[in-house]
Amino acid sequence: MSDITQDQVVEYLSGLTVMQLVDLTKSLEDKWGVEAAPAPVAVAAGPAAGGEAAAEQTEFDVVLKNFGEKKIQVIKAVREITGLGLKDAKELVESAPKAIKEGVEKGEAEEVAGKLKDAGAEVEVK
Structure with a gap:
């Protein structure tokens, strides 16, 4: 077996x-007889009240x-x-929001939100 570095794999x-x-x-x-579970999704905290004016938002979350x-x-x-399997996608949808x-x-973000809205979902872009 040839030596392949981690960087080459990545x-x-x-x-x-x-x-x-x-x-x-x-x-x-x-x-390997395992199941890949979706990573937990962390929700970012909003800016603190009374803080400095935030710069223009460049990254968005589709909820x-x-x-x-x-x-x-x-x-x-x-x-x-997302590319998720049926079971994982179903669990994600059922755990809304x-x-x-x-x-x-x-x-x-707008494209993803549009696809979800077209499918009948209620979506928010943050």
């Missing part, structure tokens, strides 16, 4: 598409507030957006 993985990463995750789960009456369509949209994307640019 560089290779950085070049994969989301779908390739999902396939890789499934293969590793099968090979699913409610899945509405079209739960299945919202789960499909969450799967498309929950952040779907964090720290993304305004354009991406």
Whole structure:
């Protein structure tokens, strides 16, 4: 076996598409007999009251507030957006309010929010 550095592995993985990463995750789960659980989503605290005026916001969070009456369509949209499996996407949707994307640019946040709204969800961009 050749000596591959951690940096080389990271560089290779950085070049994969989301779908390739999902396939890789499934293969590793099968090979090692484990299940990859989604990382807990931390919610950032807002600015302190009376603090200095904040600079223009450059990073946004897309929060699913409610899945509405079209739960299945919202789960499909969450799967498309996040690359999660069916079970994980369902759990994420059912645990609303929950952040779907964090720290993304305004354009991406609006696009993600639009997809979720089109699916019937109530969404907030923070």
